[in-house]
Amino acid sequence: xxxxxxxxxxxxxxxxxxxxxxxxxxxxxxxxxxxxxxxxxxxxxxxxxxxxxxxxxxxxxxxxxxxxxxxxxxxxxxxxxxxxxxxxxxxxxxxxxxxxxxxxxxxxxxxxxxxxxxxxxxxxxxxxxxxxxxxxxxxxxxxxxxxxxxxxxxxxxxxxxxxxxxxxxxxxxxxxxxxxxxxxxxxxxxxxxxxxxxxxxxxxxxxxxxxxx
Numbered sequence: 001x002x003x004x005x006x007x008x009x010x011x012x013x014x015x016x017x018x019x020x021x022x023x024x025x026x027x028x029x030x031x032x033x034x035x036x037x038x039x040x041x042x043x044x045x046x047x048x049x050x051x052x053x054x055x056x057x058x059x060x061x062x063x064x065x066x067x068x069x070x071x072x073x074x075x076x077x078x079x080x081x082x083x084x085x086x087x088x089x090x091x092x093x094x095x096x097x098x099x100x101x102x103x104x105x106x107x108x109x110x111x112x113x114x115x116x117x118x119x120x121x122x123x124x125x126x127x128x129x130x131x132x133x134x135x136x137x138x139x140x141x142x143x144x145x146x147x148x149x150x151x152x153x154x155x156x157x158x159x160x161x162x163x164x165x166x167x168x169x170x171x172x173x174x175x176x177x178x179x180x181x182x183x184x185x186x187x188x189x190x191x192x193x194x195x196x197x198x199x200x201x202x203x204x205x206x207x208x209x210x211x212x213x
Contacts, residue, residue, distance in 0.1 A: 073114075
């Protein structure tokens with residue numbers, strides 16, 4: 001009798017597994033995990049950038065007459081970016097995601113302005129420590145762009161599964177909801193990492209314009 005009960009239970013479990021697979025549950029689960037993994041990499045790369053900023057600011061600050069307002073913008077932007085807790089739950093909250101994206105975008109802009117302005121300071125550009133930090137920052141910005149692109153693709157695949165029939169019925173039944181994604185206009189901006197040019201100089205007008213922003 002117990003054998004029959006166990007066999008019946010196994011048959012039900014097998015049927016349920018087949019049903020869930022056929023209705024897209026396994027696909028949704030897999031897509032969700034891929035999106036989470038891609039998000040973790042995005043967060044790691046943004047944290048890597050945030051960790052570079054204090055040393056970069058300290059090195060630039062050593063230049064006696066460097067514009068303090070430009071440094072202040074970077075420090076403030078970093079503080080706002082790191083204040084947003086990039087938890088796994090954030091990717092399911094459109095408002096929190098937008099706040100995170102905006103804060104990181106502000107830091108990107110502040111760092112870009114900083115690098116433009118520093119080109120007016122030949123002694124700073126000749127500083128090996130500064131040159132090393134610039135190279136690390138450029139590499140990190142490139143990693144951020146790659147990680148963001150992978151996340152965008154992962155979320156797009158997940159969202160398509162959530163909206164498509166018949167997996168959309170499974171999504172509603174099990175609570176799978178669409179995830180917010182990076183905005184296209186912001187993605188266009190992030191595709192252009194801060195330029196690192198150790199030899200060229202920036203026209204005075206361009207530097208003045210960057211400093212006034």
